[in-house]
């Protein structure tokens with residue numbers, strides 16, 4: 001069965017020092033370690049240690065082979081978004097990251113599909129880079145759950161979503177710049193509490209702000225199974241019903257009616273929760289995702305799904321059909337039809 005992981009992160013092996021180049025800001029740069037790993041540095045601050053599976057396509061393909069997964073949808077690491085930077089500089093950084101991913105996808109068309117990043121802080125710049133992403137073969141973009149603390153319902157972002165819908169570019173929403181970060185630094189709370197809340201913030205903003213209503217062609221996928229949105233849907237719906245004066249001011253349609261219009265990944269680490277998500281969304285709107293190569297991800301790439309009592313059709317939807325539909329691509333491109341430019345395609349080896 002074709003397995004596509006639609007949520008994985010990648011970086012170029014080498015990054016220019018953008019802080020030096022632009023003369024300001026805590027842009028991420030890399031310092032290589034003797035053991036082959038690298039440290040991601042945010043200005044002078046250590047951010048995260050990464051291994052070669054964060055940049056080496058062959059290492060990644062081999063690791064994925066252990067879990068019978070042939071295709072990775074790759075996007076940058078959210079800390080690279082750099083929405084705080086000057087828009088033109090952020091666009092230049094985005095171009096660099098997007099070109100790297102496009103080249104990877106071009107070299108390994110059977111193994112990699114790409115999502116770009118765009119300077120969301122400026123709609124004109126964002127749309128220009130979005131158009132370029134399409135031209136270089138990327139299938140969509142990954143954006144943050146908020147943009148410099150602004151919600152995705154803000155009117156300034158609408159033209160970007162509109163352009164995504166018109167260009168047929170898929171949108172993956174990833175939590176970042178987590179709310180409450182400063183007051184909950186201990187216990188990894190920004191990742192454990194802030195991230196799920198951020199994704200719900202994004203989903204509620206797009207629904208209550210009428211973005212999903214106005215743009216039915218927009219193909220949105222929320223990370224981490226939609227964060228806390230679906231698990232708290234009853235509360236969200238009840239709030240809509242009991243205080244429409246607060247909630248239904250821009251869109252008077254019940255938020256529950258949008259469930260199943262968007263996609264989510266399966267990253268729940270919990271079969272019962274995934275079953276609940278499947279019951280709500282339908283199997284065609286739940287995608288295999290892992291958050292590889294980071295430790296909070298599902299680094300067995302959906303193995304827990306094989307342990308669940310799901311029909312073959314449901315598993316196939318999660319493993320590939322949902323993602324193919326979200327990205328609007330055909331399964332045949334992975335079925336060994338001779339399109340591969342790379343002889344090391346694991347599909348040919350398997």
Ligand SMILES: [Zn+2]
Nearest residue numbers: 007009174291
């Ligand atoms: Zn992620």
